[in-house]
Amino acid sequence: MFGQVLRAQWKYSRAAVAVFTVLCFAAPLATVYYRPGEVRTGGVPVSSWLLGAERVGAAIPVLALLLGVVFGLGAWAPDTAGRHVYALAMPVPRWHYVLLRFGAGAALTTFPVGSLVAGCLIAAAAVTLPEGVHAYPVQLGLRFGFAVLVCFALIFTLAIATRRAVLGVLGVLGGMVMADVLLGAAGQESVVTETMFRLLTTWPGPLSILIGRWALFDV
């Protein structure tokens, strides 16, 4: 059963899988755009080289987020298009069907995640690092994989939720922004949106994994 769901999901998402697999492979290679040879000859200071590599590496969490969104929506999109009639007429409990879809979508993210790990390993092996600088390809790959899974799970949850639930979430977020705007207009310092953002992006907030340094090379 899972094999068929995975096969169908692959057929639906294979273009996205291909695009993200290429991007994920290219991203770590781009972090060595700033050549370490120039560091060794004194042309570029180590700190500046690391900063450059880190800036390019900042694209990696963005990729993780995009991957989560595209694959999270894609895992449920075929059923949404059919207004869930086929899905609901299946002779399996609904939680089982949701798990099948989740599993199939999550399984497909292993292609881009794997290609990012491969890209990291190749990038790390391709350069002779300056003294005191280390490469962290496996750690970056694992972190990327976990970030993708978190984003995928969040978006998948929103995708399978009822319209009412989604509107409820959007309503809460909109209400917060509105509260900020109104408080700002009244001359009050508002921290509603800021607090919300902090809660989401600092541990144990679900998006905290996307924040911080995504460096393939570090001291």
Place this chain on the structure above:
Amino acid sequence: MLAIETNDLTYRAGKDFELRELCLKVREGAIYGFLGPNGAGKTTTIRLLLGLQRANSGRISVLGHDVPRHVHRALAETGYVPERPHLYPYLTVGEAIRYHGAFWKGFDHGYAGELIEMFGMPEHQRLARLSKGEMGKLHMLLVLAQRPKLLVLDEPTDGLDPVVRRDVLTALLDFCSQGSTTVFISSHLVHELERICDWVGVLDRGRLVTELPMHSFKQGIKRLRVSRAPSLLGDTPFVLLLREQTPFDEIWVVRGWQAPMTQWFEGAGAELKEVVDLDLEEGFVEMLRASRSTSGL
């Protein structure tokens, strides 16, 4: 034993539509035609039976399983052809069959292969490129190969050309002749159901107007032309569905008519001038008119 049973099933969708205290009883092995005009609530009833929607109140039992609590058990023995195609358009015919078959334990791949040949289906064609008729045949193929105990077909031939319609109905009847499958088939095409159904239920504006064997439905509804009829009738040996005044006499539409009942008119002081046999479609239309006039709709 009943394959489908609903008790006082009520469902409301906004202000405009309501299914009211629906009590359906579909016997095992029956081919049950669920008739009704567009918007009567046929599709909604089917969606409730299969747990695709939740009723406001009432009980549903499908193949002995309580719906929606054990709906997946009922669905494991049920083949469902919806009103609109819902299969994944990016799959090929072969892939759609393998996908579908993975979910039903008793799916008969050999029979599916036979049906592919019988219907002349292009196995490597993507579903997005299938014609409406081919899609209708594929839906029927999938549910028949499940070898279900219950088939629920929501206007399965609607919009199909006569050749495809015949193919689909022939396959359905062939399958039914192999076992004791119960078929619940909704349609507004009265003549189509007349040929294949042995029971009929008529739904109008969310209300079950009648539910009876097809032969009773076909034979029992008559249009009578009556003169000098008393205004108060008292007990009648037939069911008077509709009574209309014309300039010279009255038109009655009755159910449960039998020839010896002509004597009743003599006793009542009325004169029966004509008894007109109604075909199924006319009977259906008259029944709806009668239902609407009595319910004040």
